[in-house]
Amino acid sequence: MAIKLTRRRALGAAASLPFAAAAAPVLAAGTETKANSTVAKSFKLGDFTVTTLLDGSLPRDGAKEIFGGGATDEEFAKVSAENFISADAAQFFFTPTLVNTGSELVLFDTGLGQGGIQAALADAGVTPDQIDVVVLTHMHPDHIGGMTTNDAATFANARYVTAAPEYDFWSAQEAGNRVGDLVASKVTPLAEKMTFVEDGADVVSGVTAMATYGHTPGHMVYHLESNGQRLILTADLANHYVWSFAHPEWEVRFDMDKAAATQARRKILGLLAADKVPMIGYHMPFPAAGYVETRGDGYRFVPVSYQMMG
Template sequence: MMTHGIHRRSLMAGAGISALAAPLVLARAAGAAEGDTMQMAEKPSSDSFTLGDFKLLVIEDGTRMMENPGETFGTGQDPETVAALLEENFLPTDKSLNGFNPVLVDTGSEKILFDTGMGPAGRSWGAGQLRAGLIANGVQPGDVDVVVITHMHGDHIMGLMEEDGPAFPNARYVFGETEYAFWSDDARMGTPAEGGHESVKKLIVPLADNATFVKEGSEVAPGITVMEAFGHTPGHLVFMLESGGEKLLLTADTANHYVLSLQRPDWHVRFDMDKEMAAASRRKVFDMVAAEKIPFLGYHMPFPAVGFVEKTDEGYVFTPKTYQFRV
């Protein structure tokens, strides 16, 4: 079980994240922030593979070049310590490339989309490519049966709506009940978390009548089970997929950098609302992934965002997938 309560400090931390999540996305829709550049191929990158009887399709919704990665993924650490770890892993110390990777799971009876990317607001700076990526792979927006939101930061929910209404017009929705309760609460008004609250009111609340609200142990569909991994947000969820004797864990934003957040899981991350709880969730989730030797798909892992971890003394080493799912 990975059930955590919402600590008072998570509500206070929410004041910080609100300025970094949905409002950040809205700001970037008008133009990339100084020092950031956007990179996106003309045709969205995609990767498909099977897990038992399930078919998975990962779409790269976009990427963002970030300055000074240690200020995001190693807050409070000595800059030289962060730089040394990046250099040991053959990475630049002054920049990192952050991707956004929604996944469509075709169970054979339903097409279930996990997270929706940046949507129309992101297209001015090269993101918001999920819709085009699905169509390029033969999936029309109306073909999506279920949309699952792992948590309600802007880069996961902005693609819920197009200018003419819901982006996936025939879908029903799955939201975390704790996550929805936090972001939809008018108590966020008048606090630094107000921006995230306003985004949820605009994008999530209108869909609530057609939504199922889930918690630890809930089943999205046969073979897809909810697990709570709170900390990044007050109701952040991960999802275990099981089909044909095979497993894969959708870890969402439990870890957001394949070196800094995995090799040093206890380091604080600027975007985590409750930093200690987020670190504890990272340990629980990736201890399980390592012990069971199962693959995971992380929303911000390097495309195609799937890999394995091996436990070390301090954390975990990431190994990206190659041909495991094709033989």
Template structure:
């Protein structure tokens, strides 16, 4: 169920089949567009076209401190070596996703706000004004930064959807809270166009919210289904494609409720592995799509390759 609230009300409320990659796809009415570039990659899911959009990528030191809470130095180094990556440096990716349902263009998250989302959309042949719905999986800065450009709405014709718990938490923060201040600047001005969604609510037919709290108080993942084909947009459920899968219990610095985040990871990753449902993760290596398999007491992320080619 979704609840449409006015700005005043908003401020007052504290298995699955492989999907085919495509090089050319109409993502906006009447437009033939190319969506197979270094920053925009399209896949077909039943009647939906799902396009991942690379907003940016950067390396960051201190990988174990960020992703290995509770791991010994030896454990973290071994998992890293077994997967041919450095235990010291993590490469971050920021990947909003565009879903064309055939009747609406739905954008999941807006990126860092440094222009990458506009460039990726342009490679997909879509202008910001064509977006019908913007879904915020949660309100960390790298997901809401692109909500506005030069103090104006980046997506002027869109309606907005987010979890009620997420909005209530961040909008209640006192001035001086970094995320709360950004929410006040980027999200609150859109309150009159915003709907709040609960676990199991529909954004559109075939697009359903699934509670995966822990990373933030209202963090949601989204289940897509079209013509019997399924995919989960996992947002920040797992922030790294090796460490967060191999050891879901390792604490992530960015997870606000670490025990709840671990439980959400095990629940959703277990379902993806058991049902063989593909996923798209916001911080997975671009194009951010792949599968999950059980591996020991954890999991392994298998990046998309030719199995998604048409």
């Protein structure tokens, strides 16, 4: 059943504390997660354990050209100054997420393909061959780079899940398209192990796909629910923790359909703020988890802090 983006889904008494960090939550038989590692951070969500995995981080110049499409230089500088960040440069974070449902280990996105995902999983006490399901929120290079290692599947025992419009679009690109070529080398060889989900479909029990097309033709976010507690993995819905929240209408260079991306951003951020549901965003500052609050005509990302600690 599709998740309705309204306040109809009322939260219980635990709404303000949807999940808490665990000291050493069990992820798989004989393994434990280091809850406070510098590259692996675990939280409890009902009966699920959710672990964010820092695959890498790097600075990038030209922030306004990337995140401030439609803004004046003065507007962009003002919002940056109000939030104590440079208007000229941004720090990028790349954060796949591991969800232990109690019966399966589900990995969302695979990182850059430079070894970071393996290192973060190791800090979480997990080996790549233990992953049961790999979900691709979309197929930009920083999300599919870790699909293979030395031309072999990194997650050899996993099945794969993505949206059909995403796979169909990139696999139809002619040779020479950077992303299409990467999909051909990283994703297509695993196509026989892949299933496609639509809006409202379950990946596994408690993990539901939500279509947020715009960033790419088949971009999906994922709604998690366990024992009455909820969280949304927002993938690349919002690419920066300040600019994309304060002004969801500011165009992002990486968004392919900028109008659709803006609409999706406002829809999901509005849901998160109204229902006080926590989020994990792929490019948020590590550990990439937090809340969203309404601020003026936009929003503010409130990063994880003591409120999620048990």
